[in-house]
Amino acid sequence: MTCVIGLTGSIASGKSTVSLMFDEFNIPVIDADKIARQVVEPDEPAYKEIVETFGEDMLRKDRTIDRKKLGEVVFANKEKLNKLNAIVHPAIRKRMIEKRDAYIKAGEKCVVLDIPLLFENKLQHLVDRTVLVYVDESVQLERLMKRDHFTEIEAKQRINSQLSLKEKAKLADVIIDNNGSKHESFVQLERLLKEWGII
Ligand SMILES: CC(C)(COP(=O)(O)OP(=O)(O)OC[C@H]1O[C@@H](n2cnc3c(N)ncnc32)[C@H](O)[C@@H]1O)[C@@H](O)C(=O)NCCC(=O)NCCS
Numbered sequence: 520m521t522c523v524i525g526l527t528g529s530i531a532s533g534k535s536t537v538s539l540m541f542d543e544f545n546i547p548v549i550d551a552d553k554i555a556r557q558v559v560e561p562d563e564p565a566y567k568e569i570v571e572t573f574g575e576d577m578l579r580k581d582r583t584i585d586r587k588k589l590g591e592v593v594f595a596n597k598e599k600l601n602k603l604n605a606i607v608h609p610a611i612r613k614r615m616i617e618k619r620d621a622y623i624k625a626g627e628k629c630v631v632l633d634i635p636l637l638f639e640n641k642l643q644h645l646v647d648r649t650v651l652v653y654v655d656e657s658v659q660l661e662r663l664m665k666r667d668h669f670t671e672i673e674a675k676q677r678i679n680s681q682l683s684l685k686e687k688a689k690l691a692d693v694i695i696d697n698n699g700s701k702h703e704s705f706v707q708l709e710r711l712l713k714e715w716g717i718i
Pocket residue numbers: 529530531551552555586587589590593600603604607611634635636680681
């Protein structure tokens with residue numbers, strides 16, 4: 520029986536950081552953000568829909584989607600964000616399920632689905648247990664502004680487009696507190712995997 524872990528958090532809470540730590544245990548990770556980039560490549564059906572909905576202005580010179588521009592548009596307008604979600608989420612979900620099932624079929628002991636919007640989109644049914652990468656709001660804002668060079672307004676728009684980490688904490692099976700150092704988070708993950716008999 521494969522154990523399917525749903526790894527989630529909020530923007531800049533440290534999902535990618537923790538997700539990389541699973542490598543140390545040779546546990547495969549399916550990354551929703553990565554798939555979200557693949558399903559909007561020019562030969563994919565979602566690409567055409569995005570161009571029709573948001574206009575050619577959203578394209579770079581090489582005709583790929585200008586993610587920075589599209590992000591500025593959708594995170595400033597809830598209705599537009601919903602439109603983008605309706606175009607890309609079904610395609611992302613389908614590809615994640617295919618990948619998860621391939622790992623299960625191959626008899627993998629454990630597989631991780633790294634999904635930022637796991638709780639927002641009520642995707643708990645895709646996984647056996649959920650792990651939340653948690654930080655305090657002030658740490659989240661600080662790390663986001665530093666990583667992406669956003670102004671405070673831009674960073675807050677993105678944070679507010681998601682369920683708060685406090686709300687997510689009520690829904691998660693387990694929490695990794697990522698307020699401390701990366702090493703401290705690694706220790707928590709290692710302990711968890713031992714407890715679950717995965718390592
Ligand atoms: C708006 C887009 C073009 C901005 O691209 P950009 O390269 O700047 O950001 P990236 O995709 O790396 O996402 C960074 C983080 O933003 C947050 N985020 C992304 N999309 C969303 C969304 N629809 N709603 C809320 N938060 C989101 C997540 O925490 C994610 O980890 C892009 O995020 C996108 O296509 N989003 C829709 C797809 C989606 O929902 N992806 C999230 C994983 S399912």
